[in-house]
Amino acid sequence: MLHPPNDLARSIPEIATSRVVLVVGKGGVGRTTLTGALALAAARAGRRVLVTEVGDPDGHESALARLFGRATFPATPVDLAEGVRGAVLHAREGHARFLRTVLPVPALVRAAIASKSLARLLDAAPSFNEMGVFYHLLDLMKEERAAGVPAHDLLIVDMPATGHALALTALPEPLLELMPHGPIADAMREGQAILYDARRTAAVVVTLPEVLPVNESLELVAGLRRTRIPVTRVVVNKVQDDELDADELAALAPLLEGRELYGAARVRSTAARARAVERVKAEAGAAISTVPELPLVGRELVERLATMLAPTQGGDA
């Protein structure tokens, strides 16, 4: 088995050092699987991990929850595995938690949460939804298990697909211009202080060794940086371990000529995959990790990746 070139790491050290890891990427690149693996890897390195995604506790099945044997996550953290808890980031829960902090009287909070009118308003206005999600995330970050001791050492967020991830990270700025003062502004600023701080937050962009996913991931890196989120790493997922070298490609070419063979398309795109990885390395302006393509799915895949990604394993595999 070939190992990745020595300038490409296999581990993702952010899970040992950051408070918040945002896992970002378009659909189909393996973002959710990687999120699950990172959560297990960090927990095995001794950190208390909370793994989250944007969703609805009563909504349709979540792929992330399924990796941990559940249909969905609840809005308050639940134990998933040794050192790993899970929760869904839910707009309505965020609104409720926010109301609880700003309204003086519990009865008023209950009435407000039960109010259909308020619910409709919050549903109707663009961005109120994202605001709720954002606040729920912030509130989970601040949870403590004892005075001054955070409940979780690390929050890993399986971010929504590209467009919605950017909508979420881009939320605070226009909102602060719209409402420069008041409790929402305070919450947004508090969130920004954590999310824009490279010592605490790391966004990890997941992509595939193919032309289009790489192009889109580079746009995503740029988009996240425009919203001031520190992008520390691009993870190239499903890298094939048995790529052909130049000699092997040359030797095989005459044999493929004039035949329609299974495997030939993969052989022919060898160079394109290599170029895609080169392009990420040259243009991302972030550390690069590669994760191999494995003939596994679901929890088995997550377990294997967690072993590979364990921060104790150090740089190269």
Added chain:
Amino acid sequence: MKTSTPPSLAELVRTRRIIVCCGAGGVGKTTTSTAIAIAAAREGRRVLALTVDPSKRLSDTLGVAPNLERPAAPPPERLAHAGISSPGSLEAWMLDPKLVADRLVRRFSRDDAEAERLMQNRVYRQMTRMVAGMQEYTAMEALYGFVQAGQHDLVVLDTPPARNALDFLDGPGKIAEFLEGRVFRLFLPDENAGMLARGAAQLVGKALGATLGEDNYRELQAFFAAFAEVFRKGSASVSTMREALSDPALTAFVLVTAPTSVALSDVFFFREKATEMRLPFGGFVLNRSQARDDARELPTRALVPGDASSALDRAFAKLERMAAVERAEVLRDRDLLADLARRAGTSGFAVALPSIAGGADDVDSLVALARAVLAS
């Protein structure tokens, strides 16, 4: 009116006025909707590809700049390359929420002066800058505008990348619901309201005042008061649109998926939602599929000469492993396609579009997909 064989994708492309492509992020929805648009244009229809994909690649491929005021045609040489002969038959536009909102304001304000005043509103200006939610809110309005204008035989809509791709249908409805009398009156306190309504209004007012800050709350109230008329008329046109979208003679919803378990579970969810919302289901597209390729053979050792170099020996072993992976994918995708066909039953099609090596980022690849659409 039910026929035993549902219309094929090719037939929908030739006959419908609106095709809406839905699917989870990353399944190749934008590529599929562009291929559908090219397919219709090759058949001589005047087509508008309405996309919400902010990525540059589609505009690069088609040669249509993003951020344009109105739809534009790709350069003639690209159209010719795509096998589109009649001029003006393919246009593309990337949804710009701010432009759509401005148009709405101009259309529904009493005069230019009022329109200008409304567009200067601080809350309005900030809101139209927000990405979150604005695509969902303006996609329907944009679709309505283009369908009403009648300059195209077919509008192909690539839906916003929402977790629930049908959110864009709900968005304007939510605003309409909010504006429908009671709730809206609670938000804008009304002296004539009864005791109960006044109590509820006070509660909403208190909650929002505390939540937003009193200043912001008052400003937001003023915004809604100023825009009430625009919103009301806007949501009326959206209801007209909603009716057109529910008419199977005019519209088809095409659910796009890829061979991954997440994408599949999302597309089944959309199917349920579409049925619930009485939206005409066109069928399933299994994108990036290997199911159509069946002329290939597995490589056998007999192909390797006896005196093969060690490089060839190593290469052949790797080829065999890659072949096994590809073969497994073909079998998996054929099963998936059969499953989709079974699920579509007599109410829709199930078609596989081929996976294109290196991705569909050039005109040739899109044309290959368009051909597959027309052959379906």
